[in-house]
Amino acid sequence: MNASPDAEGFFIAGFAIDGSLEVKDRWNYRDLSSRWSNVCDELLRTKGVNFDHTWSGPLSHIRTRLTSARGAGLCAVYVNDHIAWSSLLLRGNDRGAELATSKMYVSSLQQTDFLQVFAALSEPFAEVLSMSERPLMAFVPIPDEAVSDQDYDVVRELSLHLASAFLRADE
Secondary structure (H helix, E strand, O other): OOOOOOOOEEEEEEEOOOOOEEEEEEEEHHHOOHHHHHHHHHHHHHHOOOEEEEOOHHHOOEEEEEEEEOOEEEEEEEEOOEEEEEEEEEOOOOHHHHHHHHHHHHHHHHOOHHHHHHOOOOOOOHHHHHOOOOOEEEEEEOOOOOOOHHHHHHHHHHHHHHHHHHHHOOO
């Protein structure tokens, strides 16, 4: 496991609502907006690594909740109080914290109502537990008719930028 943040970027693992892995790739920090990276860096500096934050201005209908310990975090993004995105963030600092947080993440996803409708796998999201790439952002966009495609695009961008800030931070 890496003990320090990767200077180039982070790994992403995107899951479908049925628990299957859809994408596993690498995301480079240079591909992110420097403006939004700075906004997310400042958010972490002012709020710390545990917060429930409602954005302002044109994003005032979006709320982000981050809970973390020892370089492992859970992040949820809501649009008008409807969950739109759930992610697991792992820096590679503490194997025990990462395993516990990953198990909590997978368990919480496996117990959701939407999974009962869409599940096609016997162990949905279980691949998260065997991923060794670090730093890592595993995520699931949560489909909801109350969330517009435009809002999903914004949520995706905010989530990538916040993940980048968290995964690069020293805590």
